[in-house]
Each structure stands twice: as structure tokens, then as C-alpha cells.
Amino acid sequence: MGSSFGWQAFGAGAGMAVGACALFWCFNSYTAIILVSTLASVGGAAIIMSMEPTGRILIPNWEDSIPKIPAAADD
DSSP states (O other): OHHHHHHHHHHHHHHHHHHHHHHHHHHSSSHHHHHHHHHHHHHHHHHHHHSOOSOSOSSTTGGGGSOSSOOOOOO
16 A cells, blocks of 8 residues: 555656646746646635535444454455
8 A cells, every 4th residue: 555655646746846847837937836726725625615514424333234353364
């Protein structure tokens, strides 16, 4: 899992760096980078706020289906 998360983090960081570099290269200013970042953050917040609340129980008593004794590992 650490390897896949590492690659995901690497890709995200590289994408942010390349995107910011491309915007700076096009506009020769940090203003476009700040505007795009702000709009993306506000858009993400709007999407999160539009989702239904998580306080409602989706699957009641799901813990009851878990065995009391752990199963043996499959080697």
C-alpha cells in the first residue's frame, strides 16, 4: 500500500508543479496560479457541501456479521 500511495503522491505533486509552471510560463505572473488554485478550492468545497450528511447510519448493526474469532491467515 505504501508504494501505491507513494506513486499517487508523486503524481499529484508532479501535476501541481507542472500545472503551475505552465500557467506561469503562459502568463508570466503568479496571479493566474493563485486564481486557478482559489477557484479549484472553492469548487471542491462546494462539491463537499452539496453531499448528503454522514451522520445517518447506512448499514445498521453491520458489526454483528463479523465473526468473533478471527479466521486463520491464508498463507
